Amino acid sequence: xxxxxxxxxxTVRVVAPxxxxxxxxxxxxxxxxxxxxxxxxxxxFADYVEEMNGHLSSDINYRVxxxxxxxxxxxxxxxxxxxxxxxxxQLLSHLDWNxxxxxxxxxxxxxxxxxxxNAILAKTGNISYxxxxxxxFGQEKYFDYTLEHFxxxxxxxxxxxxTPSEFWTDDEWFLDQEKRNVFKNEGWLPIxxxxxxxxxxxxxxGTLSSLFGTCYMPDLKNSILFLEDDECEKFNEFDRMxxxxxxxxxxxxxxxxxxxxxxxxxxxxxxxxxELFCNRPEFENIPVIANVDFGHTNPMxxxxxxxxxxxxxxxxxxxxxxx
Numbered sequence: 001x002x003x004x005x006x007x008x009x010x011t012v013r014v015v016a017p018x019x020x021x022x023x024x025x026x027x028x029x030x031x032x033x034x035x036x037x038x039x040x041x042x043x044x045f046a047d048y049v050e051e052m053n054g055h056l057s058s059d060i061n062y063r064v065x066x067x068x069x070x071x072x073x074x075x076x077x078x079x080x081x082x083x084x085x086x087x088x089x090q091l092l093s094h095l096d097w098n099x100x101x102x103x104x105x106x107x108x109x110x111x112x113x114x115x116x117x118n119a120i121l122a123k124t125g126n127i128s129y130x131x132x133x134x135x136x137f138g139q140e141k142y143f144d145y146t147l148e149h150f151x152x153x154x155x156x157x158x159x160x161x162x163t164p165s166e167f168w169t170d171d172e173w174f175l176d177q178e179k180r181n182v183f184k185n186e187g188w189l190p191i192x193x194x195x196x197x198x199x200x201x202x203x204x205x206g207t208l209s210s211l212f213g214t215c216y217m218p219d220l221k222n223s224i225l226f227l228e229d230d231e232c233e234k235f236n237e238f239d240r241m242x243x244x245x246x247x248x249x250x251x252x253x254x255x256x257x258x259x260x261x262x263x264x265x266x267x268x269x270x271x272x273x274x275e276l277f278c279n280r281p282e283f284e285n286i287p288v289i290a291n292v293d294f295g296h297t298n299p300m301x302x303x304x305x306x307x308x309x310x311x312x313x314x315x316x317x318x319x320x321x322x323x
Contacts, residue, residue, distance in 0.1 A: 018085025086110030131302030
């Protein structure tokens with residue numbers, strides 16, 4: 001499978017498969033729109049992107065129509081989710097998978113968008129990108145790393161080398177762009193050393209778990225799992241979902257695990273993270289590395305779900321490359 005690339009002059013469309021654009025402030029939208037313009041990307045908004053019900057989302061039919069329209073439009077080169085949420089899996093049984101398969105273009109976003117991205121891989125073989133959603137581009141500060149890795153993944157050819165950020169933030173930046181909680185990045189956390197190559201599957205584990213045992217879950221053979229979760233998932237909940245993942249068919253085909261950085265409120269410290277994997281024999285013979293820049297902290301990398309990852313995990317100089 002080929003990854004997709006953007007070029008200046010391309011048009012992308014913003015859809016709301018989970019939460020509505022209506023919850024995004026005009027100030028955040030203005031910054032996001034400016035960033036797309038600086039990349040030379042024309043941005044469009046789906047017809048129902050601002051519809052909103054009492055659950056901050058919209059009717060299933062609206063969300064499905066917007067997705068179908070975006071895939072059917074030959075001028076649209078990529079599709080961005082507004083933001084995450086919790087209900088994009090409601091759309092799966094209503095989507096025209098032949099339409100999506102025959103009009104391959106990447107769906108870009110993270111968190112709840114994980115359900116759609118992995119279902120697209122399972123049902124069509126098409127690649128999506130876990131990375132900044134439309135609203136993420138609305139950050140005024142501390143966005144350089146996210147933008148750099150997004151551009152390397154979407155605008156460049158060849159292998160993309162991932163590097164640790166110098167710092168990371170964990171805050172509600174969208175409520176106050178000046179009040180940011182900034183931490184020094186201590187680097188990646190190797191748990192089990194080794195080398196691996198494989199197809200990337202994953203994203204938000206809580207969302208991915210909604211696909212377990214269904215036809216929307218990708219095959220785990222020869223895969224490298226990229227996993228993360230938000231502050232709501234404490235140790236016991238993440239532990240339980242990780243075990244459910246281990247129980248999935250063909251889990252023995254998993255070649256490595258890359259874990260995104262946890263938020264402070266999750267209380268997932270180094271000891272807990274190591275305990276998650278060191279108590280499970282299923283992980284003993286594959287590379288496992290944690291505290292990589294993706295998930296619900298900032299900044300974040302962009303990685304292709306359905307693309308390839310090459311890992312070298314060790315104590316002195318781990319490397320991650322994406323293709």
